[in-house]
Amino acid sequence: MTGEPWLYRVLVDPGATRSDAPLLDLPPGTEPxxxxxxxxxVFAVDAEAPALVLRVDDDxxxxxxxxxxxxxxxxVLRGPGDGDGATLPGESTRYVVLRFACETCETTAYRVHVGMSGAPECPNGHGPMEAER
Structure with missing residues (x-):
């Protein structure tokens, strides 16, 4: 990983398991x-997701x-320059969460980007996942 994995430690739930949790794949340099x-x-969009596996820069x-x-x-997660934390209603102008699914086993993955590697691969070996709308 090109970043610092310990930066994301605060986001990890020590009691959580990864069973059937969708993947949230984030690009390098994503701030915590x-x-x-x-x-x-993602939790707001996918009400049935019990947990998310966080991956940053393929790690x-x-x-x-x-x-x-x-x-x-x-x-806890606000940084310098974030002001009072107030947000305007509507969708984020910083990113759009993309949902991908495997048509064979229905595994789900989320990304905030699609890099040169294209769509994520199904972790069960079924090839590239399809983008959902």
Whole structure:
């Protein structure tokens, strides 16, 4: 990993398991606050997701849960220049969360980018996953 994996440790729920958790794949250099915001967005879109496997720059960071992020609250993850944390209603102007699914086994993955490597591969060996709308 080109970044610092310990930066994301605060997002990892120590009691969480990865069983059937969708993947949230983030690009290199993603700030922890942006990773948390992306995870919150995925949980808002996918109400059935119990947890998310966080991966930054192709390295797995760990598993986070909706409850863990709720316990953290917004103030822990704010950085310098973030102001009072107020947000305008509507979709994020910083990223769009993309959902991919395997047509064979229905495994789900989320990304905030599609790099040169294209769509994510199914972890069960079924090839590239298809983008959903």
């Amino acid at each position: 606050a942006d990773a948390a915001s992306a995870a919150v967005t 797995e960071v760990g598993v986070t849960t909706r409850a863990h992020l709720h316990r953290l609250g917004g103030t």
